[in-house]
Amino acid sequence: MYSSAAEHSNHEYNPDTAMEARAALWTLLVVFIVFKVATTTMILIMDPNGARQILGLFVAMHWPFILAGVTLLAASVTVSVVFRLRLLRVRARRRLLQAAEWRTD
Numbered sequence: 109m110y111s112s113a114a115e116h117s118n119h120e121y122n123p124d125t126a127m128e129a130r131a132a133l134w135t136l137l138v139v140f141i142v143f144k145v146a147t148t149t150m151i152l153i154m155d156p157n158g159a160r161q162i163l164g165l166f167v168a169m170h171w172p173f174i175l176a177g178v179t180l181l182a183a184s185v186t187v188s189v190v191f192r193l194r195l196l197r198v199r200a201r202r203r204l205l206q207a208a209e210w211r212t213d
């Protein structure tokens with residue numbers, strides 16, 4: 109009587125479509141960021157005396173994005189460092205295990 113939406117859907121997961129969607133999202137984000145930075149730079153060039161007010165306004169309007177960017181950058185660096193440390197430990201342990209395997213004490 110009742111059927112699920114999955115039974116009626118002809119949509120299947122396509123990795124190419126997902127990759128295109130991610131590329132479109134990143135393109136849009138980069139365009140927004142470049143536009144914001146270029147606009148702020150042009151305003152600073154036109155009125156260098158108002159730099160403090162302009163940058164203050166920029167930070168006041170974009171602090172959530174700045175905070176998110178700094179947080180993501182810090183998380184990325186942390187994950188990278190932790191991964192490298194774990195990789196070094198695993199390689200050292202592997203070396204010890206291989207040496208122990210060939211030891212005939």
